[in-house]
Amino acid sequence: MTKQLMKIFLVLVALMAIPAWAQYPATDAFSGTGALSSSWTNTSGSGYVALVKASGKAVPSTSGSQGLASYTGVTFTANQYSQAVFVAHTSSGSNTGPCVHMSTSGNGYCYLADDGLIYELTGGAGVANLTNLCPVPASGDTIQLSISGTTLTCTDVTTGVHASATDSTYTTGNPGMLVSQLTSTLYALSSFQADCVPTCATTTVATPTFSPVAGTYTSAQTVTISDATTGATIHYTTDGSTPTGTSTTYSTPIAVSVTETVKAIGIKTGDTNSAIGSAAYTITSVYPVTDAFSGTGALSASWTNTTASGYVAAAKASGKVVPSVSGSHSLASYTGVTFTANQYSQVVFETTSTSGGNTGPCVRMSASGNGYCWLADAGVVYMLTGGGGTGSIGASCPVPANGDTIQLSVTGTTFTCTDVTTGSHASGPNSTYATGNPGFLVDQSISTVSALASFQADCVPTCATGGGTVATPTFSPVAGTYTSAQSVAISDSTSGATLHYTTDGSTPTASSTTYSTPVTVSVSETVKAIGIKTGLTNSAVGSATRSRCSGQV
Secondary structure, three states, X not given: OOHHHHHHHHHHHHHHOOOHHHHOOEEEOOOOEEEOOOOXXXXXXXXXXXXXXXXXXXXXXXXXXXXXXXXXXXXXXOOEEEEEEEXXXXXXXXXXXXXXXXXXXXXXXXXXXXXXXXXXXXXXXEEEEEXXXXXXXXXXXXXXXXXXXXXXXXXXXXXXXEEEEEOOOOOOOEEEEEEEOOOOOOOOEEEEEEEEOOOOOOOEOOOOXXXXXXXXXXXXXXXXXXXXXXXXXXXXXXXXXXXXXXXXXXXXXXXXXXXEEEEEEEEXXXXXXXXXXXXXXXXXXXXXXXXXXXXXXEOOOOEXXXXXXXXXXXXXEOOOEEEOOOOOEEEEEEOOOOOOOOEEEEEEEOOOOOOXXXXXXXXXXXXXXXXXXXXXXXXXXXXXXXXXXXXXXEOOOOOOOOOEEEEEEEEOOEEEEEEOOOOOEEEEEOOOOOOOEEEEEEEOOOOOOOOEEEEEEEEOOOOOOOOOEOOOOEEEOOOEEEOOOEEEEEEOOOOOOEEEEEOOOOOOOOOOEEOOOOEEXXXXXXXXXXXXXOOOEOOOXXXXXXXXXXXXX
16 A cells, blocks of 8 residues: 555545534635535535635635635534634725625525625625624634624634624525625635534443442342433433433442442434443342461451450461460351351361360351250250350251261251261251351360361351342332323343232232233232242342222312
8 A cells, every 4th residue: 555545545434433513613724726526516506606615715716716615524403503704804895704694596695794784685786785783704704704693793803893683585595605706816715614503513421330340249239320320311221232312311320239230321412412321230148258367477358256265266277276275275267158047167187086076067066155066976866055054955967077078957946967078977956056157166175186167157048149139120110199090010120030010909929810811900909029949048028009989079
């Protein structure tokens, strides 16, 4: 590619990159010489020659003639203005100045500046003087002719002097200019400018932003959408589709409880719609919780060491958990997340000892030392109160080998000790403590080889819900009093959720009527709905009460 072709190519690329709104106001400096740019259309009216560029001026292509042209490179509204610098004033007078509502056939209005007139032209010929009160500009003054509705205004922008007239003959056309050298070859115009009134220039609405930002979270997020453009209305979707002006209007923060992509668009009358803002949220579960006890030193902040007397804090020991003082014993509960009353605690039993030992996983353990622990080497589940053993609730638990994974679980009032490695297990009942957290007990008071590793805990069944809770169903039209029967649509923003509903005020369940088509409500009643999706927690119950009245006064 030659350098010249490359230059042309780059210019074309640059022009294509200019947004449409940047074309207003339209301008022309008439740089260089020769024909006007392709944005101009010379009149086809008789008696005129084409206008041309003359090193910063617009003049007739034949000296001593006259030219009339309209700017057709962009679209203008009916309300518009045309403005130019009046290059030279002479006492001879001239039909030179800016024009509006000008057609290519020469129909429109022009400000004949040296004559102080606004003239109506038909086929390029003057047919009516609309006012003779326009200012006569000095050489170099910027002059303007504008029209709003049927009112035309001639203004010497340099001095601020102006006058107006009304006419309704022509209601369309483009800004333009008339340069006549019939009386003097000095006449010319420069620095052309034109626009709509008000400007056709628009700005683009700022792209909506999200808080918190897109990312992976371990709990439901409340997402706020905002736009830096004052007065912009935000519309959004949560199913990954592209939002439009008919999408849900944003008014309050959005609850994002499942993995989904929120997209938003900002719209403001008179401005270009924003680019689409998008934020992908991945909601993962913290369950089951784990701790590999990597490194050394104090346990993470997710742990709470017991306050019961006779215990020392537990510590990490390169993949194991042991008392911070060798030969002592430690009791701790995992308080970093919330567990249901039904739960399990699981660990790797590092070393079995024939001397026995009070070491193993615990459930429903409080910070004060109330709860239950499987004393693995002794083969029993023991209830603790204030950290002290108060009674066995199961004496037939398996005694694990070195390195076995062992688990203590509770469901209701049933406690089960399981050697996960071998599958052996036993159960026993107790109802003393109904709350607390999973934890562990490590006792080296009998043997310093006792230790645990690879902690894991969860609810039973798991507190992991596959990413969150189904959104609460919504109703359209909203609850209220109506004078006629309503067709009520029920929707849910959680993709793939199945809706079940009732119309008698009872609480819906998975066995309630499955929603498929809008529900006809012809009497006063309450519609309730629930959203259900496999792997997610059922939604809260959505409710809408509709009252029917006769509508008579």
